[in-house]
């Protein structure tokens with residue numbers, strides 16, 4: 707369970723996230739949707755203890771990230787920009803994370819298999835394609851077999867087979883009673899994966915609920931999102 711309560715984060719006096727509250731329930735995939743610059747990454751960074759809020763709280767299983775006893779075994783995360791050392795082999799990268807978090811070595815091979823990288827495990831990361839790097843990031847997030855998964859744009863750079871694979875994985879993960887939150891600015895793609903959606907625009911939550919219900923009265927999911935975000939021309943990069 708993720709609980710965000712009255713969260714505010716300002717940069718240079720300007721609110722990036724403004725009095726945001728929502729909960730993310732276990733057993734479901736929840737999409738965190740909004741145009742570029744809406745405040746998704748800022749919210750996730752605060753949730754993962756990478757940024758301090760100016761107000762409010764962001765809790766994982768009732769605790770702030772920094773108060774978690776076994777962070778990697780509680781929450782697995784994929785965030786933009788947090789990549790492995792390019793010279794390192796994928797298997798060594800994961801083994802290093804596993805060892806520093808008391809995760810058994812066999813789990814490294816399990817997660818490589820889960821994301822379809824077993825055959826490329828001994829390659830250096832610098833030779834990986836964007837999609838392979840993305841899958842390696844997801845493998846790292848899965849290492850601790852965490853109760854909560856937080857993924858920023860997880861299908862970015864993946865080909866259709868990769869998208870399907872990640873989608874199946876996330877759905878299975880949620881079906882086993884875990885909490886899955888994934889951010890995206892691609893609504894159609896998220897609609898294929900998510901049960902619930904939280905829509906953010908200009909730092910404020912504009913809708914929250916089962917995805918199916920959000921398009922009611924709008925004709926299509928696409929027009930619902932443009933209406934909700936006030937971005938009918940798609941300027942925000944939808």
Ligand SMILES: Nc1ncnc2c1ncn2[C@@H]1O[C@H](COP(=O)(O)OP(=O)(O)OP(=O)(O)O)[C@@H](O)[C@H]1O
Nearest residue numbers: 717721722740741742743744745746747748749891
């Ligand atoms: N470190 C920072 N310093 C200054 N402004 C920032 C910083 N991080 C984010 N912002 C600003 O906060 C706002 C929200 O940005 P954020 O990255 O959270 O949006 P986002 O919804 O994740 O967008 P995207 O889909 O493009 O990743 C934007 O106006 C952005 O310019």
